[in-house]
Amino acid sequence: MSPVADPQPAQAPEAEEGRLQDLDELDDVEEVVDGVNGDAKKKKKKKKPKKKKLEQTEPPRVGLSKLFPEGKYPEGEIQPYKDDNLWRTTSEEKRHIERVIQQDPNETYQNIRKAAEVHRQVRQRLQKYMQPGMSLMEIANYIEDGVRALVEEDGLEAGIAFPTGLNLNHCAAHFSPNPGDTTILSKGDVMKVDFGVHVKGRIVDSAFTVNFEPTYNKLLEAVRASTNAGIKESGVDARLGEIGGVIQETMESYEVEVNGKVYPVRCIDNLSGHQINRYQIHGEKFILPVRNDDQTKMEEGEYYAIETFGTTGRGRIVETGDCSHFARKVDAPHVPLRLTTAKSLLKTINKNFSTLAFCRRYLERAGETKHLLALNHLVSQGIVQDYPPLCDQRGSMTAQFEHTILIRPTVKEVVSRGDDY
Structure with missing residues (x-):
């Protein structure tokens, strides 16, 4: 036979009541735990997923009002004035003038900064995009389509400020492909890329030079250094002739070796930087890139294109071509x-x-x-x-760098400065 299990002894009534009370308390604990977990689940449900930050596309097509919905655009590089004007940085009077300008219904600073940000975003993507073998027409369209999209072109309210300059080799300025042009960019070319953006007539004028092999690296270095020297010298009460002298001294300290022959880098002395007016690229004041007797001063509230051109040629341009x-x-x-x-x-x-x-x-x-x-x-x-196109002698090479600067009451702002130049 199989063994029979021992019967369980009967429990006393008091023990049974205690066991039921323990179960009731356990149920209460479980309800509390369930309630806490339920609240946690509810809180988790309330969390909204983070919105992905809107970024610029390639090619650039996202309008800046979408990237900067509050209408505040990046400030350019700030440079203090030279020692005799350093007091402006902390002057309460000048800081008050800055605040008044910021409240200007024409939004002078923000309009210029928006134009500058369009320039930066388009040109930085352009530098990754363009390469030898492309037509100048293709490059011009890339720039202009990008500018129109990012500035959100609106008649005379915002758009391209002047034709895209794509100037090859001995041609220094004012060449843009006409309808039907088939010019191709070559590996040995030195190309000046000069384009402008405006918002409500506030123009940003900035340019750079590209090359695809190292022969003329020193030429580009000389011109870039000269432009930066001109910017550093600029400011309230700076005399235009003296700025030109600093540019020339910097430029002429460089030389370029090509196929064993050394060429001095010269300033192109009849191409100049210039004041910018509203809806007018060339204002009344000009900065020749050589020392001269011009005693005209820069003044508070003005803005300028500081541009320099260097060449391995004669240092003087003439009008030539279509x-x-x-x-x-x-x-x-x-x-x-x-x-x-x-x-x-x-x-x-x-x-x-x-x-x-x-x-x-x-x-x-x-x-x-x-x-x-x-x-x-x-x-x-x-x-x-x-x-017409402005060219040095055939066979020479020219380079250009340019920035737009604001002569603000307290500081100098290089609005078009970027990580690239």
Whole structure:
């Protein structure tokens, strides 16, 4: 037979009550624990996932108002004034003037900084994108499409400030591909990339030089150093002739060796930096890159394009080649136009560009596909100014670097400065 299990002894009534009380307390604890866990789950549900930070695309197409929704754009590089003006940094009076400017309904600083940020983002992506074998037309379109998208082009409120300069080798300035141009960028080229952005007529003008092999590295180094020297010398009450002397001294301390022959780096003495006015790229004051007797002073509230050009050639440019750059004159005369097409073209220029510079490609984009005869007529009548390519002697190499600076009441701001130059 199988063994029989021993029967359990009967429990006393008091013990049974104690066991039931323990179970009730355990249930209470479990309810509390469940409640705490439930609250934790509820809190976890309330947490919203972090929004992914909006970033610029490649090619650049995200408008800056989306990247900076509060409308506050990065400040440029701040440089204190020289010793005799260092007091401005802490002056309560000058700081008050700064605050008043910040409250300007035209938002001077923010507009310039927005234009500068567009310039930085477009050019930094351009430097990764462009390479030998590309056409200049392709490079110009990359820049201009990027600027239009990022600045959120809006007629004369915001857009491109002047034609994109893509100047090769001995050509220093004012070349932009005309319709039908097929020029290809080569590995041995030295190219100056010069483009501008404006917001409400506040123009940022900045340029740099690229090369794809090291022969002319010293030329680029000389020009970059000269531009930085000019920026450092600039400020309230700085004399334009003295700034030019510092630029020249810096530039001419360099030389370039090409195929065993040494070339001194010279300033291009008839290309200058310049004051910038609203909707006007060239203001009244100019900074020649050589020492001269100009006693004109920079003044508080002005802003300038500090640009220098260096060359292995003769150091002087002349106008040559097909013109691509044009601008309606600020003081254009009121003259009767005998060509109906010229009258129509002038209306298009006034509507789309006002006194901002433009090129023939921009006229085509505005619908003026057959404009050459009318454009030449406006030039001959003194209404529109033409700006042909500016070149040193053939066989030489030229380089350019340029920044826009604000002569603020308290400090100097290099608004277009970036990590690249």
